[in-house]
Amino acid sequence: MPLELTIFLQQVTNGLMAGAAYSLVALGFTLTFGVLRVLNLAHPEVFMVGAFLGYLSITFLSPNFVLALAVSMVGAAVLGIIVERIALRPLRQAEYLMPLISTIAVSMIMQNGAAIAFGTEATRFPPALPTIFYNLRGIQISSVQIVIFVTAIVLMFVLKYYIDRTRMGRAIRATAEDAEVAAFLGVDVGMVVVLTMAVSSALAGAAGVMIGSLYNSAWPYMGINYGLKGLVIMIVGGVGSMEGAMIGGLILGVIEALTIGYLSSTYRDAIAFGILIAILLLRPHGLFGERIKTRAG
């Protein structure tokens, strides 16, 4: 294979791996926003806590990736439920930016709580996966990357199946479309809300463990970067659209990797944002979004 193509495909591959993690975070954002109509800025911190839970599991329980994943997902889900209870439920009817600020407050508490508990430096993530490098026609992939990518895709498909094909999934979709009408028709909206928070937090926790394994470190402030990108992906992919979040995350990962590879890492964020804004200007509702009804209907 010609060198240029190899380099290109290598970048694309790296991008897809990172993108899968972005997708998981973005999915969580989309789910919570779709159902709760709230932008949950504590979500990236749940991602970060997930990474630390994975670290703790690997260090103190057993260096087993699957176990770490399970521990982190359960722990993150519980955390998400607590956050909903104390920071979101009391603000159900509040002024439209208040729940956002509430989640910001929670994220502040979590970030700095983690900094106090684990220190402000990065904590080395013990390896829980054997690291083998494969060489595919010149493209290097590590076993860690493969495991992470596959896990992410599997999680996404499980989620999609759950939302599309099960009764509870239908309840979630109904609540996302119109909570009042859903309640009218007998959906237990409270339960749906709790479930949504649990599921999206679990996804974030999983993503946290994955990124921790990928970069071998967990850091109290790792959530900020992923949070910002997850947010933008959610919007560009189309608010409330799961496909949009999934594909948008992969796209962002690839764009970033290509920018770093071919241009320079300084411009990575600017170009990524620029392209995303360009997409928004062309399709104001995002790639897969539907028309959001304005208040005037």
Added chain:
Amino acid sequence: MISGYWLEIINHVGINAIIALGLWVAIATGQLSVGHAAFAGIGGYVSAILTRDLHVPFLLALVCAGVVACIVGVIVSLLSLRLQHMFLAVATLGFGEAMVVLLLNIDYVGGIVGFQKIPLESNTLVIYAILAVLVFLFWRLENSRLGQAFRVVKDDEVIAAAVGINVGRTKVLAFGVSTFVAGVGGGLYVHLIGIVLPTDLGFAHSLNYLIFIVVGGVGTFWGPVVGSAVLTMLPELLRFSAQHRYVMFGLALLLMVVFRPRGLLTRRPIGAPEGILLSRLRQLAGLGAAPVRPVEEPEPRMGRVGE
């Protein structure tokens, strides 16, 4: 008199209040800007270049800062008129981040080490004089037809257009004013601390101003002022506990939001009677009765149309 430390804090409160008021004007028309620190930053850089390198008098530099920020703001606003709410927020967010990267890469303004050695021209008098002027102007605005137009545009653009408000013009006007004020605030800020960094224009700072406004209360212009005061001083008051202060700040913020979901200050709706405290204060000041607003709607009359 007041120790230097508290004076610095008072100055910062004043500047944050000014920039928050600026952002508030945009939010008052429903335009959620999450990149306003960038406009303040543009004002900061412009005024700094003017005073440090071109020896322009401070106040004139401030005005120029405001004007430049306003022009950029108007352009951004015109480009994003199509975008609603969430999307406008992302666009302004992107704009802010783009500005940061832009400034990081321009060597003339210092790049990553920022623009330094800015003459320290800001002082409490200037800051609070400008703040007082703004408060007065906004007080007049709140009770004026333009202020009402803003509120209608915020609530429902379709109805605003239906009652004859030129929504596009109103929004761009509000955004222009808001960025002008932010630019002036930015100018004051850089002349207070003597240096401006590209990262000062970032998302984190923009979010700060947003929090000041929402926690203080979006409905009235006093909201951003009070919010800035409380939330600028709170971390300082918590300084005794170095490590835990951010956690405590987060906790305090959470409590404020959960217990006052509409903000620390709320606007009295049209027709609602004044509270006891306010009417007592009004009596004491000898201002007479509150302006009467129609409380009773005319009774709908039963009967055939035209009777």
